Amino acid sequence: MTIVNNSDVLIPDRTRALHALRVAGWIGLDRFSYEVTPAGAALFKIVDTPRGELAGLTPAGEQAAQVELAAVCRQVDAAGRARILELLGLFEQADGRMKDVVTGFQRDRSAAKAAPLVTLFGEFAGVIDAIAAAFPLWDGYPARLRTAVQRLEGGELDYVASPLLDSFHTVWHLLHRDMRLVTESW
Structure with a gap:
C-alpha cells in the first residue's frame, strides 16, 4: 500500500x-x-x-x-518510497537557505534577519504539508513549524533557533533527521 x-x-x-x-x-x-x-x-x-x-x-x-x-x-510500497525521496530532495533544496538565514540571524539578532524564515516557510509550506501526508510519523511537523512562524511574526525571536523551544530551526532539524532515519531504514 x-x-x-x-x-x-x-x-x-x-x-x-x-x-x-x-x-x-x-x-x-x-x-x-x-x-x-x-x-x-x-x-x-x-x-x-x-x-x-x-x-x-x-x-x-x-x-x-x-x-x-x-x-x-514495510507498509510503504515502491511508489510511496519514491514520493518520500522526492519530498526529501525538495526539503533539502531549502535546507541550505534555512541554515544561511539562521546563521545570519545569529550574527545580527534582529527581526529583519528573522523575517526570511517566514518567507522560506511560505514558499515551502506546501512541501511540508506533503511530507506530513506522505508518512504518518511526520503529521505533527507542519503545525509545529507554523507555530514557530507565528511566534516569529509576533516578535518572539527566540523562535528562530533556540534549542530549548520548538523553534523553527529545532523543528526543521528534527524533521530532516526524521526523514533521514526513515529513508535509512528501508
Missing part, C-alpha cells in the same frame, strides 16, 4: 514515543505524553536535570525503536 494519507496506517502510541525519542534524543517529561508502564520500563530512561526530568531511550529502547520503525516502513 502507498501511504498517501496519515489515516491509512495506525501507529501504536509506543512506536510514536520510541520514534520521537530516537529522533530528538531527549524530551522533557512535560512534553512526553507516553505513559511508561513497568513492562516498558526497560526501553525508557528518565533522568533528573537542572531543567527538569527528561525521557530518553535505553539501548533496548533504541533497538525497539528501529524494529518498530522498520515495521511501519
